[in-house]
Amino acid sequence: MEATFMAALTGLTSIGGYYVGVKLLHLPTVGLGAAIGKMLESVGMVLIFLAVNLVLALMIVLLARGVTGAFVSAYVTDDSVWLGLSAIQGLAFQWWRGIAATSTAGE
Amino acid sequence: MGSRVDRVARLIGLIGVVGFLVTAFTPLAHRLNLATAVPAELVPSDAIVVLGAWVSPSGTLSSESLRRTNHGIALYRRGLAPTLVLLGGSASGGPSEADARAEQARLHGVPAQAILTETRVRTTREEAARVKELLQSKGARTILLVTNAGHLARARPLFERAGFHVYPAPSDSFVEASSPESRLELMRVLVREFFGWLFYRVAGYI
Numbered sequence: 001m002e003a004t005f006m007a008a009l010t011g012l013t014s015i016g017g018y019y020v021g022v023k024l025l026h027l028p029t030v031g032l033g034a035a036i037g038k039m040l041e042s043v044g045m046v047l048i049f050l051a052v053n054l055v056l057a058l059m060i061v062l063l064a065r066g067v068t069g070a071f072v073s074a075y076v077t078d079d080s081v082w083l084g085l086s087a088i089q090g091l092a093f094q095w096w097r098g099i100a101a102t103s104t105a106g107e
Numbered sequence: 108m109g110s111r112v113d114r115v116a117r118l119i120g121l122i123g124v125v126g127f128l129v130t131a132f133t134p135l136a137h138r139l140n141l142a143t144a145v146p147a148e149l150v151p152s153d154a155i156v157v158l159g160a161w162v163s164p165s166g167t168l169s170s171e172s173l174r175r176t177n178h179g180i181a182l183y184r185r186g187l188a189p190t191l192v193l194l195g196g197s198a199s200g201g202p203s204e205a206d207a208r209a210e211q212a213r214l215h216g217v218p219a220q221a222i223l224t225e226t227r228v229r230t231t232r233e234e235a236a237r238v239k240e241l242l243q244s245k246g247a248r249t250i251l252l253v254t255n256a257g258h259l260a261r262a263r264p265l266f267e268r269a270g271f272h273v274y275p276a277p278s279d280s281f282v283e284a285s286s287p288e289s290r291l292e293l294m295r296v297l298v299r300e301f302f303g304w305l306f307y308r309v310a311g312y313i
Contacts, residue, residue, distance in 0.1 A: 002286045003132050041113050044120030071229050074306075078299055094116075 046083075046090030053086055131287035136294040141281065143297070144256035145263060148274040153247035155179050155188045155276070156238055158254040158262060159195030159204050159228060166202030168211070171255065176208045178278040179253045180215045188251060192223045192241060194234050231258070231303075232312055235265040242271075251276045257300035264313040 021027040057077050064072045129135055157179035160172035168176065172195065183191045191212060195204025205224035212222055223241055228234045242250070249272045254262055256277040266273045284290045307313045 006287060007132060037117060040120035040124065041116040042120065043123050044116030044118065047119050047123045048116065073229065074303075078295075 042091055042094045045094045046087045049089040049093070050083060050086035053082055053089075057082075127291075130294045131291055134283055134290075136290045136297060137283045139297055140256060140279070140293060143260065144277060144279065144281070145259040145275040147277055149182065149185075149187060149251065149276060150274055151186075152188045152249040152251045152274055153245070154190040154192055154223075154242055154249075155182050155251045155253060156192045156266070157194060157208065158231065158234055158252070158258065160254075162195060162198055162202070162204035162207055164197075164199040164201035166207050168204065168207050172204055172208070173211075174280075175253050175255070175278045176211050178276065179208075180212050180217060182251055182253070182276060183212075183217055183221070184215070189221060190223060190242075190245070190247065191217055191221055192225070192238060192250075194225050194228050194238070196226055196229055231262050231265055232307075235262075235269045238266070239269040239271075248272055249274065253278055255279055255296065255300075256281075257297050258303075261300065261304040261307050261313060265307070268313070 018032075021032075022029060054077050058074060061072045061074050061076060064070065157175050160175060161169040162172060163169070176193065179191055179193070182188065193205045193208040193212065195208060197203040203224075203226035205226045209219075209222050209224050213219060225234075225237045225241060228237050238250075248270075250266065251274050252259065252262060252266055253276045256279045259275050259277055263273050263275060284293055304313075
């Protein structure tokens with residue numbers, strides 16, 4: 001029930017967003033596919049940063065255990081904050097690339 | 108170079124978005140949990156061993172810790188073993204998980220002399236080693252091992268290596284999660300346990 005409600009509501013707001021884009025902002029409908037592609041690239045970049053962060057964190061934990069002999073919990077990698085931090089990194093990186101590409105094209 | 112990075116990122120993004128939607132809005136995580144779960148074998152044993160989960164610095168048991176504790180207490184009250192072993196260290200110097208669990212067990216009628224606690228354990232591997240020390244003197248050979256189903260795949264071989272005959276007693280309710288958030292949480296637990304199992308395999312612990 002909860003899942004159906006959430007899916008239905010986000011479906012409705014997506015239709016609302018499409019309507020606002022086409023009727024009020026006069027956005028070309030052909031650009032929607034490319035925009036979804038860009039969204040997927042951004043999500044992908046966030047996941048790449050997440051994977052790199054988690055692998056590095058685990059390596060540092062194991063290295064710290066091996067070198068110091070002290071116990072460091074591997075559960076440090078089991079935290080939602082990694083996803084938030086990786087989102088900030090991934091989105092900033094993608095925007096940086098996008099702005100650089102626009103600047104280069106304009107020269 | 109740029110377009111190749113974009114293509115790879117787009118593919119990973121597509122997998123991520125589809126994975127997120129399928130996990131949140133279908134029973135995939137529940138099915139995976141059922142498919143990978145070790146079936147319960149609730150038979151009379153020498154001891155019930157409840158593995159640690161997490162306790163807050165103030166001594167409040169996490170929901171997973173409480174679920175395992177309650178299951179261990181229920182097994183004891185069914186008369187399946189004369190000894191209840193409760194494990195778990197402390198967070199930031201606060202009360203230990205094992206002591207908080209022992210208090211719960213006493214409140215539910217388990218006699219103090221039937222409870223054994225171990226507070227100096229931090230990993231499943233350490234738990235197996237300490238339980239071996241604790242139970243060896245009592246001549247215990249068979250144990251009912253209480254933890255979540257995903258964790259049992261890693262914990263069971265460790266305790267078998269420690270010399271016990273292990274009967275799995277998963278603490279999961281195996282009731283299908285109804286909210287997208289709980290489905291995502293279950294998938295997170297399954298992924299975490301998979302990597303934990305993989306690490307123990309690669310390291311040669313199991």
